[in-house]
Structures are given as structure tokens and as C-alpha cells.
Amino acid sequence: MDPAPPVAEASGIVKRFDSTVALDDARIRVGQGQTHALVGRNGAGKSTLVAILTGLLTPDRGTVLFDGEPAPRPADRDAWRRRVACVYQKSTVIPELTVAENLFLNRLDRGRLGLVDWGRVRRDARDLLEKWSVEVDVRLPAKDLSIEQRQFVEIARALSFGARFVILDEPTAQLDAAAISRLFHRVEDLQRQGVTFLFISHHLQEVYDICDTVTVFRDARHVLTAPVAGLPRAELVAAMTGEAAAERRTVRHPPGPERATALRVDTLTADGSYAGVSLEIGAGEIVGLAGAAGSGRNEVAETVVGLRAADSGTVQIAGRRPRPGSVPAALAAGAGFVPRDRHQQGFVPQLSVADNSTLSVPHRIRSRGFLSARRRDSLTRSMITHLAIKTPGPELPVAGLSGGNQQKVVLARALADDPKLLVLINPTAGVDVRSKEFLLDKVEETAAAGTAVLLASDELDDLRVCDRVLVMLRGRVVATMAGGWDDHELVAAMEGVDLDA
Numbered sequence: 096m097d098p099a100p101p102v103a104e105a106s107g108i109v110k111r112f113d114s115t116v117a118l119d120d121a122r123i124r125v126g127q128g129q130t131h132a133l134v135g136r137n138g139a140g141k142s143t144l145v146a147i148l149t150g151l152l153t154p155d156r157g158t159v160l161f162d163g164e165p166a167p168r169p170a171d172r173d174a175w176r177r178r179v180a181c182v183y184q185k186s187t188v189i190p191e192l193t194v195a196e197n198l199f200l201n202r203l204d205r206g207r208l209g210l211v212d213w214g215r216v217r218r219d220a221r222d223l224l225e226k227w228s229v230e231v232d233v234r235l236p237a238k239d240l241s242i243e244q245r246q247f248v249e250i251a252r253a254l255s256f257g258a259r260f261v262i263l264d265e266p267t268a269q270l271d272a273a274a275i276s277r278l279f280h281r282v283e284d285l286q287r288q289g290v291t292f293l294f295i296s297h298h299l300q301e302v303y304d305i306c307d308t309v310t311v312f313r314d315a316r317h318v319l320t321a322p323v324a325g326l327p328r329a330e331l332v333a334a335m336t337g338e339a340a341a342e343r344r345t346v347r348h349p350p351g352p353e354r355a356t357a358l359r360v361d362t363l364t365a366d367g368s369y370a371g372v373s374l375e376i377g378a379g380e381i382v383g384l385a386g387a388a389g390s391g392r393n394e395v396a397e398t399v400v401g402l403r404a405a406d407s408g409t410v411q412i413a414g415r416r417p418r419p420g421s422v423p424a425a426l427a428a429g430a431g432f433v434p435r436d437r438h439q440q441g442f443v444p445q446l447s448v449a450d451n452s453t454l455s456v457p458h459r460i461r462s463r464g465f466l467s468a469r470r471r472d473s474l475t476r477s478m479i480t481h482l483a484i485k486t487p488g489p490e491l492p493v494a495g496l497s498g499g500n501q502q503k504v505v506l507a508r509a510l511a512d513d514p515k516l517l518v519l520i521n522p523t524a525g526v527d528v529r530s531k532e533f534l535l536d537k538v539e540e541t542a543a544a545g546t547a548v549l550l551a552s553d554e555l556d557d558l559r560v561c562d563r564v565l566v567m568l569r570g571r572v573v574a575t576m577a578g579g580w581d582d583h584e585l586v587a588a589m590e591g592v593d594l595d596a
Contacts, residue, residue, distance in 0.1 A: 099126075100160070100162055101124045101125055101160070101162075101163075102126065102129075102161065102162060102260045102291040103123075103124075103159075103160070103293070104122075104124045104125070104159070104160045105123050105144065105154075105157065105160075106122045106158055107120055107122065107156060107157035108120070108121040108122065108144065108154045108156070108157035108159075109121075109154060109155045109157055110143050110152065111155055116315050117143040117315055118140045118143050118144060118147075118154070119140075119314075119315040120157075120316060121140055121157075121312065121315065121316060121317050122317050123144065123293075123310050123317070123320070124320070125260070125293055126291075127291060128286055128289065128291055129286075129291055129306075129307045129308055130282060130291075130305055131294065131307065131308045131309070131310065132293075132295070132296065132306040132308070132309040132310065132323070133293055133294070133295050133309075134295070134296065134299070134302060134310070134311055134312075134331070134335060135311055135312035135313055136313065136335055136336065136528060139314065139315065139335075140312045140315040140316075141295055141312055144312070145262055145264060145293075148179060148293075149179055149181050150169055150172070161179065161260070162178075166178075173256075176253075177256055177257040177258055178258055178260065179258055179260045179261075179262065180253030180254070180258040180262070181253075181261070181264060182249045182253065182261065182262070182266060184264050184438075186245045186249065188237040188240075188245050189237060190236065190237050190238035193234055193235060193236055193237070194220060194224075194231055194232065194234070194237060194240070195217045195219075195234065196216070197248060197252065198220045198223060198248065198252050198255065199216055199219065203216060204216075217233050217234065220233040221233055223255050224248075226251075227247075227250070227285070228284060229244075229247045229250075229251050231244050231247065242270060243270055243274040243277065246266055247281065250281075250285075259290050259291060260290075260292075261285075261292050261293075262293045262295070263282075263293070263294050263295065267298060271390075271553050272387045272589065272590075273387045273389075273590075275301070279305045282305060283305075298554075299332065299528070302323060302331070303323055303328070306323050307323060308320065308321070308323060309321060309323050309331065311331070311335055313337060318334050318335075319334045332528060336528060354377035354378045354379055354380065355377065355378045356377055356411075356414075357376055357378050357412070357515050358375065358399065358411070358412055358413075358547055358549060359409075359410075360372060360373055360374045360395070360399065360410055361373050362407065362408045362409075363395065363398060363405045363407075363408035363409070363410065364405060364407045365394065365398065365403065365405045366406055367570075368391050368395075368570060369570040369571070371571060372391070372395050372408070372567075372570075372571070372572055373572075376547040377547060378545050378546070379544075379546070379547065380548070381538065381542045381547075381548040381550060381560055381561045382547075382548065382550070382562065382564070383550050383551070383552065383561035383565065384549065384550070384551040384564075384565055384567060385552065385553055385564050385565070385567065385585065386567035386568060386589055387590055389569060389570075390567040390568055390570070391569075391570040392551045392552075392567045393551050395551070395567070396518050396520050396549060396551040398419075399412075399425070399430070399516075399518055400422060400430050400518050401417060401418075401419070401420055401421045401422040401423070401424055401425035401426075401430075402420075402422060402434075403420065404419040412425060412428040412429050412430050412515065412516050413428060413429040413515040413516065415429070416428075426455055426512070429514055429515035430514055430515070430516045430517075431510055431512065431514030431516070431517045431518070431546075432509055432517075432518050432519075433502075433505050433517075433518070433519040433520065433522050434505070435551075436524075437502055437524075437525075442493045442504055444493055444494035446493065447489060447490050447492055448475060448486050448489050448492075448493055449471050449472050449475040449490065450471075451508060452474070452489075453471050453474060453475060453511060454508060455508055455511065456508075456511045459511065460474060471489075472489045474511065475507075478507040478511065481507075482506060483503070484496075484504060484507065485497070485500050486500065498525050498526050498530075499526040499529075499531075499533075499534075500530075502522070502523075502530065503530075503533075503534070506534065506537065513546075514546060516548075516549065517546050518548075518551075519538065519548070519549070521551070521552050521554070521557070522538070522557060523552075523554060523556070523557055531556065535556070535557065535560050538560055539560050555582060555585070555586075558585070562578050563575055563576060563577050563578060564576040564580065564585065566585065566589055568588070568591050569591075573588060574588040576588070
């Protein structure tokens with residue numbers, strides 16, 4: 096019997112945008128029932144390949160096959176939806192519509208009078224979610240769903256068109272460890288039901304956790320395809336970067352106990368989020384806040400910078416007590432902030448690199464009472480150089496940058512006013528390996544210059560730069576880990592597991 100053809104196969108793919116070669120003789124072959132990883136640094140060509148596999152772009156040269164048959168004509172969108180679907184890092188659900196409305200958007204059956212039978216729509220929506228084991232109330236507005244629930248709704252919507260090949264584009268970038276585990280269990284369940292996945296991630300451990308095969312792109316070309324089992328992590332990183340992975344040091348040497356206190360949090364409490372949280376960070380020190388789903392780590396960090404207001408307790412930044420729930424007050428007190436979701440909170444896509452980098456520091460670019468474009472661009476150019484932002488100039492819209500460079504712009508704004516305290520939440524989410532290393536190096540460099548750092552994350556690589564890590568569980572600090580901690584001990588504390596039990 097002939098083996099089943101691959102679910103999707105692209106070969107000899109070439110795509111150029113003016114003088115830029117986005118894909119150069121690229122290829123990928125995704126077998127039936129696999130979870131196949133596609134990895135590579137920003138600019139490697141992953142996004143362009145996804146656009147070609149979903150029919151949004153037409154290659155200049157090369158072929159795309161689904162189940163051994165040629166891809167549909169570009170204009171036949173219904174035929175594409177029946178073959179492939181993509182769940183993007185940035186959600187495509189419409190927040191103001193209900194789950195049911197999102198599931199059947201542009202597919203609502205109308206009766207003879209042109210009216211929609213909403214009762215039937217909700218029943219069909221429940222049946223669809225039940226078929227794919229998604230537990231969500233179809234009457235809820237999508238804006239009330241968690242990021243995880245939105246992803247499951249998008250997967251169910253994609254499968255409702257008949258596609259059994261789903262591309263997951265950075266699906267874990269905004270999820271915590273517990274939600275990632277649930278997503279992976281759902282992917283495995285769907286695999287057993289005949290669904291094939293192309294999994295795109297910058298987190299290499301996830302490739303080993305969930306994928307059968309991995310394909311590496313570098314500099315617009317295919318570099319490697321190999322079974323995940325038996326592929327050493329160092330070889331995978333080397334294929335992505337073109338060089339051996341560098342070792343990060345695990346223990347820093349911050350200033351001594353005589354350093355000034357940059358952040359003091361005293362018995363901070365917010366009902367339903369965290370309770371009795373106290374911590375202190377000295378100038379030049381990096382302190383991590385770690386925890387799994389519902390731990391309160393992100394909420395505490397957001398309270399420090401004024402995105403939230405606590406019910407009780409106090410926050411002092413560089414000796415000043417900013418007004419609770421006020422971001423401008425926290426910034427004026429000396430804080431800089433990198434939020435958890437750069438797309439929603441970090442930048443304005445259509446504004447330039449210069450405008451985004453200086454949004455929070457108008458006082459630094461004024462001249463005679465007016466905002467000075469010359470001062471703005473001068474300040475921006477210095478930050479472009481300092482953070483190695485790849486852009487033709489300050490005037491380029493941030494939407495035109497890669498994910499790693501967008502995150503550098505967000506960091507640039509956080510550092511634009513020489514903060515006494517830098518607060519970061521998931522600072523390397525959705526960026527490639529090299530950008531991740533660069534960003535964490537800059538965090539260490541910033542601390543070495545005397546800035547205190549509060550870093551909230553459940554990414555172990557992020558937390559390794561910390562001098563100590565405070566572990567939160569169900570809204571409370573339950574453990575403090577000194578630098579050089581053991582992975583198993585930290586993860587066990589985050590998940591509430593006693594290794595000695």
C-alpha cells in the first residue's frame with residue numbers, strides 16, 4: 096500500500112519583496128497526524144511561509160500541495176479554509192461579539208424573512224464546541240474570555256470549515272505554564288482525532304514537549320528537518336543561529352547591601368489577585384516574580400507601575416509613593432515598564448519608531464514649549480544604536496518591524512527616562528532565540544548601571560538573570576530562591592509541589 100501523502104508540502108519556494116529575499120528555495124513536508132515544529136530566528140522566513148501555506152501570498156516560484164493535490168487558486172478562500180487554518184499569536188476573534196457570533200461570523204443562516212435564528216446559532220455553537228471538547232459559554236462576549244479560551248475558540252472555528260491541518264503561530268507566547276500544559280493536552284487529543292499541526296514557537300523546550308518533527312529555517316532557507324527525539328538541544332540552537340549556543344551565567348554579583356532601596360512594597364493586597372505581598376529591591380538588583388496560573392505575579396507587577404490599584408498596602412518607588420492606579424504617577428516616580436502584551440499594551444503599530452520610543456517622555460523632547468522632531472529623532476537614534484533596533488530609520492512604523500525589534504522599541508521607551516526601577520512582564524514572549532539573549536543581556540546591563548529590576552515571568556530563561564526569585568502561589572509569596580537555583584526546585588515551588596513529600 097502506498098503511504099499517505101503529506102498533509103501539506105511546500106517545495107522550491109522563492110518569495111521576494113523588492114530587493115529582499117524572504118524565502119530562497121525553502122521547503123517543508125508535514126506528515127499526517129504529526130505535530131511538526133517550524134523554528135527559526137526573526138527574519139528566517141517563517142511568517143512568509145505561513146502566508147504562502149494559507150494562501151495569503153503567492154510564491155514567485157515553487158509548489159504547494161495539500162494531501163498530494165495542488166493548492167487552490169488564490170481567490171478561492173473557501174477552498175483554502177477547507178484545507179488549512181492558522182491560529183495567530185494575535186487573536187482574530189472580535190471582542191464585542193459573542194462566542195457563538197465569532198464561531199459563525201459571515202456564515203449565519205437566514206430564514207425566508209432574512210432573520211437570523213439566534214437560538215439555532217447558539218445550539219450549533221454548543222454542538223461545535225462540544226465536538227472539540229471546548230468548555231466555553233457561547234453567550235459570553237469574546238472580550239470576557241481568557242487568552243487560552245480565545246485560542247480554543249479559534250481552533251474550533253478553524254476546524255468547523257473542514258480543515259484538518261492547523262497552523263499554531265506562537266500559541267504559547269501569552270500563556271502561563273498551566274495554560275500551556277492544557278493547550279498541549281488539547282493538541283494531543285486533536286491529533287488522536289486526525290488533526291495535524293504545524294507548531295511555530297521560539298521556546299525550544301516546547302518543541303521537545305509536544306512535537307514529533309522539527310524544521311529549521313535560517314536566512315530564508317531550509318536548514319534542517321529531523322525527528323525531535325534524539326536531536327540534541329545544542330544542535331537545534333546551532334541550526335537556528337548558525338553557531339553553537341552560548342552558555343548564560345546563572346549567578347550575578349549585584350551591588351552590596353549598602354545600595355539604595357529603589358522599590359519597597361508593603362503588605363500589598365487586592366481581593367482575588369494577591370494578598371500580603373511585601374518585597375524590597377535595591378539599586379542594581381534584579382528580582383524575579385515567578386508563578387503559575389492565578390499566582391498573582393503579573394498583577395503585582397502591574398500594581399507597582401499603576402496599571403492596577405491595590406485594596407490595601409503601599410508601593411514606594413525611589414522613596415516616593417505614587418498615586419495608586421496611576422501609570423503617569425509611577426513613571427514620574429522613576430519607573431519604566433515593559434508590559435506583558437506588546438501588541439495590545441506596548442506600542443501603537445502605525446506610529447513610527449521615534450514616536451513610540453518617546454511617547455512617555457515629552458519633557459525630554461520639548462524645545463521652547465513645543466515638541467521638537469529634531470530632539471525626538473536624536474533621542475530615538477541613540478536608543479536604536481543602544482538596543483540594536485533593525486530599522487531603516489526613526490520614521491518607520493513599528494508595524495513594519497519583526498517581533499524582536501518591536502519588543503526592543505518597547506524596552507527603548509521603558510528606558511527613555513533613565514528609570515530608577517524597570518518593571519518587565521514576560522519580556523521575551525514571542526521573540527527569537529538571539530533577540531531573547533540580547534534583551535536579557537540588556538536587562539543585566541541596565542541593572543549593572545544601577546537600575547533596579549522587577550521581572551515577572553514563568554520562563555526559566557528569563558528568571559536566570561535574577562539575583563533572587565520570589566515564587567508566588569495563589570496570590571502569596573511562598574518561597575525565595577537565590578541565584579543559581581535548581582530548575583526542579585523552582586518549578587516545584589511554582590506548581591505547589593513538595594519534592595520531599
